[in-house]
Amino acid sequence: MAEKMKAARFYGVGEPLKIDKIPVPKLGPEDVLVEMKACGICGSDIHIVYEGVTPTAYTPITLGHEPSGVIFGIGSEVRDWKIGDRVTINPFLTCGKCINCLSGNSQICLSRRVVGIHTEGGLSEFLKVSAKNLISLPETIPFDQGGIIVDAVATPFHAITKRGFLRAGERVAIFGCGGLGIHGVQIAKVCGASQVIAVDAIDSVLERAKEVGADEVINPRKGDPIEKIKTLTEGTGVDLAVEFVGLKETIDQAVKCVRVGGRAVVVGLGPEGIVLPPPTQIVRSELSFLGSYGSTTLEIQNVVDLVANGKLDLSVSITERFPLDDVNQGLDHLYQKIGHPIRIVIEMG
Ligand SMILES: [Zn+2]
Numbered sequence: 647m648a649e650k651m652k653a654a655r656f657y658g659v660g661e662p663l664k665i666d667k668i669p670v671p672k673l674g675p676e677d678v679l680v681e682m683k684a685c686g687i688c689g690s691d692i693h694i695v696y697e698g699v700t701p702t703a704y705t706p707i708t709l710g711h712e713p714s715g716v717i718f719g720i721g722s723e724v725r726d727w728k729i730g731d732r733v734t735i736n737p738f739l740t741c742g743k744c745i746n747c748l749s750g751n752s753q754i755c756l757s758r759r760v761v762g763i764h765t766e767g768g769l770s771e772f773l774k775v776s777a778k779n780l781i782s783l784p785e786t787i788p789f790d791q792g793g794i795i796v797d798a799v800a801t802p803f804h805a806i807t808k809r810g811f812l813r814a815g816e817r818v819a820i821f822g823c824g825g826l827g828i829h830g831v832q833i834a835k836v837c838g839a840s841q842v843i844a845v846d847a848i849d850s851v852l853e854r855a856k857e858v859g860a861d862e863v864i865n866p867r868k869g870d871p872i873e874k875i876k877t878l879t880e881g882t883g884v885d886l887a888v889e890f891v892g893l894k895e896t897i898d899q900a901v902k903c904v905r906v907g908g909r910a911v912v913v914g915l916g917p918e919g920i921v922l923p924p925p926t927q928i929v930r931s932e933l934s935f936l937g938s939y940g941s942t943t944l945e946i947q948n949v950v951d952l953v954a955n956g957k958l959d960l961s962v963s964i965t966e967r968f969p970l971d972d973v974n975q976g977l978d979h980l981y982q983k984i985g986h987p988i989r990i991v992i993e994m995g
């Protein structure tokens with residue numbers, strides 16, 4: 647086996663990633679070495695490389711937290727996996743001992759770290775991970791879809807099912823239909839929403855939302871989305887609004903478009919302060935205002951099962967593919983929103 651591998655490494659904000667040759671990692675007893683086949687790139691990578699709003703634990707570091715591949719090596723204590731198994735990887739490294747891990751909320755583990763942000767990531771030829779982070783990937787799911795499942799699809803799944811607690815028959819508004827929100831539309835349909843209203847400022851993105859199942863689409867540049875949502879719901883508002891943008895304005899709209907007793911869930915990350923309605927309103931309407939972050943291994947498994955059984959179709963989710971050597975071009979296309987990408991995936995051959 648080669649002793650060195652190619653990896654796309656981040657050295658500093660505003661600098662292109664460098665393709666370095668670095669040593670293939672050595673395995674601990676509970677680790678596996680995964681030969682990478684694909685790794686999605688994400689808005690968080692843009693925050694790291696272009697905007698500097700998400701600091702990495704150190705530099706240089708290999709980015710990439712939507713990895714999938716094939717097991718290449720196994721630590722001495724690993725029992726349930728074998729060389730050649732197709733896998734995707736939960737990028738959250740969690741302690742298993744804190745109050746949140748113990749209560750099934752490992753996505754908010756008190757000592758959470760993320761592969762590709764705090765430890766070496768998947769934009770490389772090999773990735774070392776703990777065997778407990780692996781999820782088996784059936785033959786029917788291609789590696790590129792397997793990679794994006796762990797963040798771009800599992801994150802909205804967690805937001806809608808666990809935080810938003812969507813029940814069959816309810817009405818849902820999705821704010822922002824990019825890489826995460828478009829999957830939010832699909833997941834709301836799969837979970838039995840009676841009406842899914844997609845809100846986005848780009849018409850072609852709304853068209854795409856319609857193609858994957860949105861019942862109604864609203865462009866906020868062409869009229870007040872709150873009024874439109876109220877009209878579409880006979881004046882009551884939706885049961886659940888999920889916000890994937892992270893802007894003050896869209897969060898405000900999400901809060902204002904839910905019915906009395908409704909839930910507004912925010913997934914979009916943004917630095918701006920937000921203003922909530924006065925307590926007289928929050929209290930009397932029993933508004934639930936919730937943050938939602940990431941997902942658990944169980945939820946990733948749920949999404950894998952939905953895709954494997956044909957209930958969730960990710961065939962249009964990958965907008966462009968690039969080889970590892972062209973990772974900076976992929977990042978640039980995502981940053982500049984060329985072709986309004988849902989997901990851009992780096993393929994490792
Ligand atoms: Zn991400």
Ligand SMILES: [Zn+2]
Nearest residue numbers: 741744747755
């Ligand atoms: Zn923990």
